Amino acid sequence: MIKHHPTQDLLVNHANGNLPLSMAMAVSAHCSLCDTCKEQLAQLTAQAADLVLAQPKTQNVISGEDTNSNQYEHEGTKTFATQNATLDIEAMMERIMAQPVATNIPNNAPLAVQIKQQHYTVPSAFRQHLTRPWQILGKVSRMRFDVDEMGTRASLLHIDAQGEIPQHTHKGYELTLLLAGEFSDLNGNYVPGDFIMLDGQHQHSPKTVNGCLCYTVLDAPLHFTKGISKLLNPIGELIY
Amino acid sequence: MENIQSQSRQNRYHGPITSLTNAAMDNDTPAHTNLESQVDALAMLILQVADNRDKAAFGQLFQYFMPKIRAFGLQRLNQQGLAMDLVQETMTSVWTKAHLYNAEKGAVTTWVFTIMRNQCFDMLRRVQHNREDTFGDDIWPLCDATSEYDIQPDHKLTAQLLKHLDALPLAQKQVVQGIYMQELTQQELADALKVPIGTIKSRLRLGLEKLKSFLEIHND
Numbered sequence A: 001m002i003k004h005h006p007t008q009d010l011l012v013n014h015a016n017g018n019l020p021l022s023m024a025m026a027v028s029a030h031c032s033l034c035d036t037c038k039e040q041l042a043q044l045t046a047q048a049a050d051l052v053l054a055q056p057k058t059q060n061v062i063s064g065e066d067t068n069s070n071q072y073e074h075e076g077t078k079t080f081a082t083q084n085a086t087l088d089i090e091a092m093m094e095r096i097m098a099q100p101v102a103t104n105i106p107n108n109a110p111l112a113v114q115i116k117q118q119h120y121t122v123p124s125a126f127r128q129h130l131t132r133p134w135q136i137l138g139k140v141s142r143m144r145f146d147v148d149e150m151g152t153r154a155s156l157l158h159i160d161a162q163g164e165i166p167q168h169t170h171k172g173y174e175l176t177l178l179l180a181g182e183f184s185d186l187n188g189n190y191v192p193g194d195f196i197m198l199d200g201q202h203q204h205s206p207k208t209v210n211g212c213l214c215y216t217v218l219d220a221p222l223h224f225t226k227g228i229s230k231l232l233n234p235i236g237e238l239i240y
Numbered sequence B: 001m002e003n004i005q006s007q008s009r010q011n012r013y014h015g016p017i018t019s020l021t022n023a024a025m026d027n028d029t030p031a032h033t034n035l036e037s038q039v040d041a042l043a044m045l046i047l048q049v050a051d052n053r054d055k056a057a058f059g060q061l062f063q064y065f066m067p068k069i070r071a072f073g074l075q076r077l078n079q080q081g082l083a084m085d086l087v088q089e090t091m092t093s094v095w096t097k098a099h100l101y102n103a104e105k106g107a108v109t110t111w112v113f114t115i116m117r118n119q120c121f122d123m124l125r126r127v128q129h130n131r132e133d134t135f136g137d138d139i140w141p142l143c144d145a146t147s148e149y150d151i152q153p154d155h156k157l158t159a160q161l162l163k164h165l166d167a168l169p170l171a172q173k174q175v176v177q178g179i180y181m182q183e184l185t186q187q188e189l190a191d192a193l194k195v196p197i198g199t200i201k202s203r204l205r206l207g208l209e210k211l212k213s214f215l216e217i218h219n220d
Helices: A008-015 A021-033 A035-053 A064-072 A075-097 A124-129 A227-239 B002-010 B019-024 B035-052 B055-077 B080-096 B108-129 B155-165 B170-180 B186-193 B197-219
Strands: A111-115 A118-122 A135-137 A140-144 A153-159 A168-170 A174-181 A183-185 A188-190 A195-198 A212-218 A222-224
Touching (some): A008 A021, A008 A035, A021 A035, A021 A174, A021 A195, A021 A212, A035 B055, A035 B108, A075 B055, A111 A124, A118 A174, A118 A212, A124 B186, B035 B055, B055 B080, B055 B108, B080 B108, B155 B170, B155 B197, B170 B186, B170 B197, B186 B197
Antiparallel strands (some): A135 A140, A140 A153, A153 A212, A168 A222, A174 A212
16 A cells, blocks of 8 residues: 655645646656545645636636736727737637647556566656666666756666665655555555655665666755765766 | 627726626526536536537637636746737647546636646746746646547557567667657657657668568567
């Protein structure tokens, strides 16, 4: 059973489209794997939609309507501007209604991913990112996505059976979404769908018995703490 | 249509559309009608657009949603022109994808919000990151993955193909995987790999020819 979920705050922000791409993909992928959060997200989206798009019960004089019309504040230009705006709107409607019915409906069925002769399926949120090359270092393989968000790094991470990542802490937060397989750390075992958010305070050393595929988001490079693997720090950049 | 145009002349850009529920419902509901009948009225209009490409119905939807989308766009994108782009893109999807709306899954407002938020997400990335990518609809799908759009794959053939995929040169393998496993369009793939679309086409052709020759050998 999935025990680790995004916080309410993350879900609300996701419903409103406020998260950066790397995190939006994580919450979306979690919701494809977790019916509880999927249901909750649907409700939060309906609430957000009500706020923005439902007809207000009473027309508020100090609402956005009024401030928006500031551009017409000069009486003399008002009629002219309004007529122009109306013409623009009509032209826009004509343009829109000249469009045919959309036939290429995006399919959001899970997608196949193959690494080291293993076949996995991943949520369709990753659809346009899966063409990146895998970088393989021993038991650890990484496919780094091109999300272009400052220092944030988003990747698919595959660890072979019996593999582990050297113990490390994080400078910033680290999000791991387990997509397939299993892994465990000091805090217990994880199943596909588990959404594990750790901040810079935590140290952990994930191990997997049968192998796993994860989606990870890091906003700072991993920072290794355990003895000899300190030497690996420059490689941390490479692995994730 | 006549009716709509004269309406839009009276109402400014952002004028309240009090006539919506009256026009859409066949009774004497007052303009400040409750939310429930508003929901029904919008759903009926969407159905008319989906089933009959009804321009008058679309006109009413446009009048209803335009000021709200514009206000949302102004708040998020902070620019008049971008806000109107958001209106245009969102309402274009409402017109071209009305048949995807499923009343059992939720209100029209939720569906239009989904379209608008996804579009706005992509526009924000365009403004902030100068990226032309469109990820919104992948992150928040407009409709559930349903079997009616799924083509049942031939599992035996797929397994056989996958076996041979690894034998392809990397460049061809990427393209075949992208198109057939990740369901990208050729353009999306070209953008992702940063090569011209012609290169994608030729790699795909070469890759498929090679796969075909593998299968022919092994089917003998």
